Amino acid sequence: MAQTPPQQAAPPQGTPQGGAQPVNGLLMLLELQRQAWRQATAPELRYHIVNQTRRLIAYRQAAFLTVGERGRATLGAVSNIAVLEPNAPFAQWLEEAVRAVATGHDANSVHVVDPATLPASVRSVWGEWGPAQVLWCPLRKPQSPQEAPREAPGGAAPAAAAEKAAPPLAGLWLGRDEPWTDGEILLLSHLAEGYGHAWWALSGKRTKRHGLRRTLLPLLALLAVAGALAIPVPMSTLAPAEIQTSNPVIVAAPLDGVIERFHVQPNQPVAAGQPLFSFESTVLRSRFEVARKGLTQAEAELLTASQAAFADPQTKARIAQLRAQVELRRAEMALARDLLERVTVKAERAGIAVFTDINDWLGKPVSVGERVLTLADPQAPEIDIMVPVGDALVLEPGSPVELFLNVDPLHPLRARLTHASYEAGLSAAGVLSYRVKAALDAGEAPPRIGLRGTAKILGDRVPLALYLFRRPLALLRQSLGI
Secondary structure (H helix, E strand, O other), X not given: OOOOOOOOOXXXXXXXXXXXXXXXXXXXXHHHHHHHHHOXXXXXXXXXXXXXXXXXXXXXXXXXXXXXXXXXXXXXXXXXXXXXXXXXXXXXXXXXXXXXXXOOOOOOOOEEOOHHHOOHHHHOOHHHHOOOEEEEEEEOOOOOOOOOOOOOOOOOOOHHHHHHOOOOOEEEEEEEOOOOOHHHHHHHHHHHHHHHHHHHHHHHHHHHHHHHHHHHHHHHHHHHHHHHHOOEEEEEEEEEEEEEEOOOEEEEOOOOEEEEEEOOOOOEEEOOOOEEEEEOOHHHHHHHHHHHHHHHHXXXXXXXXXXXXXXXXXXXXXXXXXXXXXXXXXXXXXXXXXXXXXXXXXXXXXXXXXXXXXXXXXXXXEOOOOEEEEEEOOOOEEEEEEEEXXXXXXXXXXXXXXXXXXXXXXXXXXXXXXXXXXXXXXXXXXXXXXXXXXXXXXXXXXXXXOOEEEEEEEEEEEEHHHHHHHHHHHHHHHHHOO
16 A cells, blocks of 8 residues: 655644744754653654754754665655555655665755655656655764864865765755755754764664674673583483392202292292292102102012022022112102102392282293292392483493482482493393493492392593584584594
8 A cells, every 4th residue: 555745734833834043943953952852762762853843944844764785765754644654655765865875975964855865766756746845865974083074264164075074874855846945054064963962872883782792792602602512511321220139149940840839929028048939749749658658668578588598599699789789779759759859949048029020930841940939138229220221321430320210209319320232132021232240339228139229330531522413423424434
């Protein structure tokens, strides 16, 4: 939707039309400058410039534009308009016209704009958007004594010095139908200097600060990140762990058979010599009875042959054979008695019976040497850790270890690494891992055997960057070979 140039509101009573009396004009000039310096924000100052300047000089249209690098103009305020449309055709035309004026040779001086000096795209629609007479008032920052142009005799600054002055920070575009007089241009020249100082005070210093801040903040943030990444931290790895005993006693099946009964419960404390479990003994008792009766028969035959040997020489020759038969039967009975005595397995020492469940073993046939349960010493626990190969550090004996139990994750247990396997094996989860052992520090209360948690193994101190990006770097090296 096209935006039409704003029309002039009726000037207040007492406002000069087309000019001002010298004394009243000077007083109004001072009042406008004083009010401009009192504005607290840039939007308030822009509103004051485009709307209150008509108290000194009458005009139909006023626009405030900021001037950036290479003369790029941005519309900031227009008289009698509260909300701007920056993409409206009038705003785009005005910004293009001011860009041409702000980059001209007389951009730093108050002068009447000649449409013939503007680009063809601006000049062709001048009658549609621009008033007949336009005055350009540049708003410049205060100049230091070295930057100020030297005045020529008569109070006029040389043209060359004006051209070398710093470009304006902003500009005031004033338009009306009547020609501009020399007195009005002189008043507006002085007023533009006051407006320029006020605008520089509100936006110029702030722009410098913001520019410096935009430059320094990323640099400081980069330095802070680089400094943080260089902080030495201990290399660490996490791995699943379990509390086990340091010197367990493996209780294995002493014979081939079927377990008939358990005399203890899982995790039950037992004393030395206490029965643990028993095998089915029917077959063994039958074997023992057969061996015992075989021995009795062999002894009877030997006794009969010994008594008949006095009368029969042939019977005397069979005595040695019968005696050997007795020894064989006696050995068979001793073996049967020994196996029968092993039917009930007893604890070799005091400890805790560690096994899964009684029902997993009752009625199950086992072979000689098959582990049934473990006797653990609750006063000699150690930490069994399975470290995945991908997370393995340089595992040195004496490295600090922290164990976070699942039942009490807020109070870690302190320990020291005592052993690390050289070869990796599959863990219970099917992960290729190194088995690591750690002993609890003195003063740590022994936890219950069988508790699980997560162990944190601490290594040498390395930069934080290596700690954070160790895995990506390893993956990159494995993938690209660099």
